[in-house]
Amino acid sequence: MAEHRYDPKEIEPRWQQVWADERTWEVSNADADPSHKSYVLEMLPYPSGEPHIGHLKNYSIGDAVAHFHRRAGRTVLHPMGYDAFGLPAENNAIKTGVHPRDATQKAIESFQRQFHEWGMSIDWSREFGTHEPRYYRWTQWIFLQLFQHGLAYRKDAAVKWCPNDATVLANEQVVDGHCERCGAEVEARQLEQWFFRITDYADRLLDDLDGISWPEHVKTMQRNWIGRSEGAEVTFRCEELAIDYPVFTTRPDTLFGATFFVMAPEHPDVERLAAGTGQEDAVREYVNHAMGESVEERGAADKPKTGVFLGRHVVNPVNGESLPMYVADYVLMEYGTGAIMAVPGHDERDFAFAQAYDLPVRRVVADQDPEGELPYTGDGPLMNSHPDFDGMHNREALERIVDWLDREGKGHKSINYRLRDWLVSRQRYWGCPIPIVHCDQCGMVPVPEEQLPVVLPDVTDYKPKGKSPLAAAEAWVRVPCPSCGGDARRETDTMDTFVDSSWYFLRYCDATNDDQAWDPSVVNRWMSVDQYIGGVEHAILHLLYARFFTKALADLGHLDVQEPFARLFTQGMITKDGAKMSKSKGNVVSPAALVERYGADTARCYILFIGPPDQDADWSDTGVEGMHRFLGRLWRTCATAADELPEAPVPDEPDADALRIVRKAHWAIDKVTNDLDQRFAFNTAIAAVMELLNEVTPEKRGAADAGSVRFALATAASLLFPFAPHVTTDAYERLTGRRVWEEPWPPADPRYLEADTFELVVQVNGKVRDRVEAPTGASEQALLELARAQPNVQAHIDGKQVVKEIVVPGKLVNVVVRG
RNA sequence: GCCCGGGUGGCGGAACGGUAGACGCGGAGGCCUCAAAAGCCUCUGCCCUUCGGGGCGUGUGGGUUCGAGUCCCACCCCGGGUACCA
Numbered sequence A: 001m002a003e004h005r006y007d008p009k010e011i012e013p014r015w016q017q018v019w020a021d022e023r024t025w026e027v028s029n030a031d032a033d034p035s036h037k038s039y040v041l042e043m044l045p046y047p048s049g050e051p052h053i054g055h056l057k058n059y060s061i062g063d064a065v066a067h068f069h070r071r072a073g074r075t076v077l078h079p080m081g082y083d084a085f086g087l088p089a090e091n092n093a094i095k096t097g098v099h100p101r102d103a104t105q106k107a108i109e110s111f112q113r114q115f116h117e118w119g120m121s122i123d124w125s126r127e128f129g130t131h132e133p134r135y136y137r138w139t140q141w142i143f144l145q146l147f148q149h150g151l152a153y154r155k156d157a158a159v160k161w162c163p164n165d166a167t168v169l170a171n172e173q174v175v176d177g178h179c180e181r182c183g184a185e186v187e188a189r190q191l192e193q194w195f196f197r198i199t200d201y202a203d204r205l206l207d208d209l210d211g212i213s214w215p216e217h218v219k220t221m222q223r224n225w226i227g228r229s230e231g232a233e234v235t236f237r238c239e240e241l242a243i244d245y246p247v248f249t250t251r252p253d254t255l256f257g258a259t260f261f262v263m264a265p266e267h268p269d270v271e272r273l274a275a276g277t278g279q280e281d282a283v284r285e286y287v288n289h290a291m292g293e294s295v296e297e298r299g300a301a302d303k304p305k306t307g308v309f310l311g312r313h314v315v316n317p318v319n320g321e322s323l324p325m326y327v328a329d330y331v332l333m334e335y336g337t338g339a340i341m342a343v344p345g346h347d348e349r350d351f352a353f354a355q356a357y358d359l360p361v362r363r364v365v366a367d368q369d370p371e372g373e374l375p376y377t378g379d380g381p382l383m384n385s386h387p388d389f390d391g392m393h394n395r396e397a398l399e400r401i402v403d404w405l406d407r408e409g410k411g412h413k414s415i416n417y418r419l420r421d422w423l424v425s426r427q428r429y430w431g432c433p434i435p436i437v438h439c440d441q442c443g444m445v446p447v448p449e450e451q452l453p454v455v456l457p458d459v460t461d462y463k464p465k466g467k468s469p470l471a472a473a474e475a476w477v478r479v480p481c482p483s484c485g486g487d488a489r490r491e492t493d494t495m496d497t498f499v500d501s502s503w504y505f506l507r508y509c510d511a512t513n514d515d516q517a518w519d520p521s522v523v524n525r526w527m528s529v530d531q532y533i534g535g536v537e538h539a540i541l542h543l544l545y546a547r548f549f550t551k552a553l554a555d556l557g558h559l560d561v562q563e564p565f566a567r568l569f570t571q572g573m574i575t576k577d578g579a580k581m582s583k584s585k586g587n588v589v590s591p592a593a594l595v596e597r598y599g600a601d602t603a604r605c606y607i608l609f610i611g612p613p614d615q616d617a618d619w620s621d622t623g624v625e626g627m628h629r630f631l632g633r634l635w636r637t638c639a640t641a642a643d644e645l646p647e648a649p650v651p652d653e654p655d656a657d658a659l660r661i662v663r664k665a666h667w668a669i670d671k672v673t674n675d676l677d678q679r680f681a682f683n684t685a686i687a688a689v690m691e692l693l694n695e696v697t698p699e700k701r702g703a704a705d706a707g708s709v710r711f712a713l714a715t716a717a718s719l720l721f722p723f724a725p726h727v728t729t730d731a732y733e734r735l736t737g738r739r740v741w742e743e744p745w746p747p748a749d750p751r752y753l754e755a756d757t758f759e760l761v762v763q764v765n766g767k768v769r770d771r772v773e774a775p776t777g778a779s780e781q782a783l784l785e786l787a788r789a790q791p792n793v794q795a796h797i798d799g800k801q802v803v804k805e806i807v808v809p810g811k812l813v814n815v816v817v818r819g
Numbered sequence B: 001g002c003c004c005g006g007g008u009g010g011c012g013g014a015a016c017g018g019u020a021g022a023c024g025c026g027g028a029g030g031c032c033u034c035a036a037a038a039g040c041c042u043c044u045g046c047c048c049u050u051c052g053g054g055g056c057g058u059g060u061g062g063g064u065u066c067g068a069g070u071c072c073c074a075c076c077c078c079g080g081g082u083a084c085c086a
Helices: A008-021 A053-071 A087-096 A100-117 A133-148 A198-211 A216-226 A252-257 A270-274 A280-292 A295-299 A348-357 A394-408 A504-509 A520-526 A541-555 A591-598 A600-609 A621-644 A656-677 A682-696 A706-720 A725-736 A780-788 A791-797
Strands: A037-042 A075-077 A152-162 A167-169 A187-196 A229-238 A243-249 A260-263 A307-315 A322-328 A339-342 A411-416 A436-439 A443-446 A478-480 A487-490 A531-535 A568-571 A574-576 A617-619 A757-764 A767-775 A801-808 A812-818
Touching: A008 A100, A008 A600, A008 A725, A037 A053, A037 A504, A037 A520, A053 A075, A053 A531, A053 A568, A053 A574, A053 A591, A053 A600, A053 A656, A087 A100, A100 A591, A133 A152, A133 A443, A133 A504, A133 A541, A167 A187, A198 A216, A198 A541, A216 A541, A229 A252, A229 A339, A229 A394, A243 A252, A243 A260, A243 A339, A243 A411, A252 A394, A260 A307, A260 A348, A270 A280, A270 A307, A270 A322, A280 A307, A280 A322, A322 A339, A322 A348, A339 A348, A394 A411, A504 A520, A504 A541, A591 A600, A591 A621, A600 A621, A600 A682, A600 A725, A621 A682, A621 A706, A621 A725, A656 A682, A656 A706, A682 A706, A706 A725, A757 A780, A757 A791, A767 A780, A767 A791, A780 A791, A780 A801, A780 A812, A791 A812
Parallel strands: A037 A075, A037 A531, A260 A322, A531 A568, A574 A617, A757 A812
Antiparallel strands: A152 A167, A152 A187, A229 A243, A229 A307, A229 A411, A260 A339, A307 A322, A436 A443, A436 A487, A478 A487, A757 A767, A801 A812
16 A cells, blocks of 8 residues: 655645646636625735745735635635835845846746745736836826826925935825835925825725724724814914914813914914014024924924914904914924914913913813813813803813804814825836926826826936936937927826825726726726735725725726725734844745745645734744644545545444544534634634544544545545645545535534533532533433532532522533532 | 733633633653654643542732623733824
């Protein structure tokens, strides 16, 4: 008899070849029927170097979901592509002179090879890179759609500038005052840039979060980022200069407590306010200093409050009081109106400023203790305000005061957002060109659709110089104006790469369409993505932008869905020895090395077995060995059984040993199905298959008949298929002659889920005192009698008074005694 | 500071308010072998034991309950997000 040895190096390529030859995972748009389609998508990779362990986890999760959905009878769209534009390839080009396209292409090939070696069930007919003209042609088309509908615009604004990458950044790309990418300290600059009007969608982006199945913490992060605040805009007049200054406040109920007024250093009126007051020099000096501060310095929370008197006053509209005006850097120009009313009694920042500059503090909201410590930011009845409002709860007074202001023309309800418009232009080379031509006569002219794509030209110098390297491609820049035909120049900025990834999920639906970005009738049938899977680091940027694009494109009539990702799963990080893997730490686990040593099935299974996939997990080298042993045992047991045991059906009345393993098989079906369907509990699903196999090994299965053993083993292979597709396919074929991916997901037979007897747990005063075999359908009375008959139970209740008896049918009995 | 997660054996982790520690790793002993590798079997939370069993155990302190890792209150520690947003 032939010795069976588990050899992934032989098994895995053999089945990968079958899947490639037969294009097993391709789906036709004709089969996209909303009643049974499933769109399973993992975030597309940025192709740089080799795939890392996080990719393996991401795509192992996605592939398991895709397989499970397929075998549950759904038509699964499971595509793959590459987010290929971006700075790392360009920075590499500056260093080495290698064209970013070549470096990117090399990385893409490495990703492609490994995805194949991992056995991922991907529809390769829909593959693309976002750097290919056949893709970015449509990125440009979308830009023009937004431009033509006023959602893309150019304006001069204070923007965040990364001096190292020599480009502007979106607000979302600035982390603690530093460039998200390179870590350099970000500067503020006044520049004319391109923006997308995402703020128009703030309310919808907020409201529609309620309708999607996303992790609550991701929704919370988006809500905080959008930062909707309800309040009022209130007008304070500077009589000396006859200028009205509106301020935004969320606490109009504290208007009577305002004792001074503060403007941001960037406020355009600061200089003219100070003019002629004797404060000019002090103000100018302060403003210059504030402007010179880095974003990080200025943003430090514990920074002492500083500011300078402007020499002017404004009138508080509710009581006519005259309030001194200050300029202080704790007020931000980009939020609200760039000016605030200061209520030191009920705002910590205003209080700190008042302390520093010896300004009056007035309590206008009573605390539990009316003379309690200030500042008090909580609620309570108003005091020291106005006879009409004193004693009224501040939340009610808030409404009344705003109504009053409105009637008097001094203010009105208002809503403010933290969200800013999305700055999308970049002064860099390796990105999608913005399809706009600047003409002295006609202004900004969109490149006509039929001339798309505007192809990214080759340049020799990628180095950023404060303007795009494309500006050096003179022959490319100079074009006739599409409108008047006169001399004109192309826009030389490129788009933020987040633009590329904000619509790729739409292109997958109709990836080979050369006539349009997509056919709406096709997209409407595949979308929304049923299950999206990726890292939580994209909780704000990518996910917010993609939602915005989807809504904007829907408004323009190009698709019918409002939300791109119906369900989201965010995976945890894989660490090594508790630390993030990095080349500098030398603790990188390479998927390629893993697959080489153990095979893809082991690598994929272990990464899912290691713990709940949404949590961080620490890599263990010995843990992988264990998984490899398990897969080897599974394959060997199946292969041997296929050779040695005759083919036979499961008997109608299996004997005791057979019944045990058939029951275990159905238990495992039930468990794995639930773990996959209801939760993302891959770790416990795999553990259930391990338990099943442990019952069916030759040493453990006793006298079970061949049919029952074959059934249990085939079931184990079938259930493990979504995680370890090669070894299970091979084992299943040996046992049944059929292809497991063509088999429907097995149903659990309820007849086998419940046994004739169960183990009754007997407690006395909540402590387990015995366990005893009991018939499944026994009455409560019968269970009680059985329980009390046990000697050890007797010993614990003997001589004591039975106070109460609890019976949980099918589970336990608890006898409560006293004395 | 605020908002989320999370604290369970030597380790990763299981556990509808009902047997805490499934499954795996690691460890101990054994089988097979001339020997090894591979494989297989048994045991493995801590303490006590007359070997029947008993006591203690899920970050800490309270509470609810016949019964709490699970629910409630207060607190401690770790991780993440966010922070002059008026």
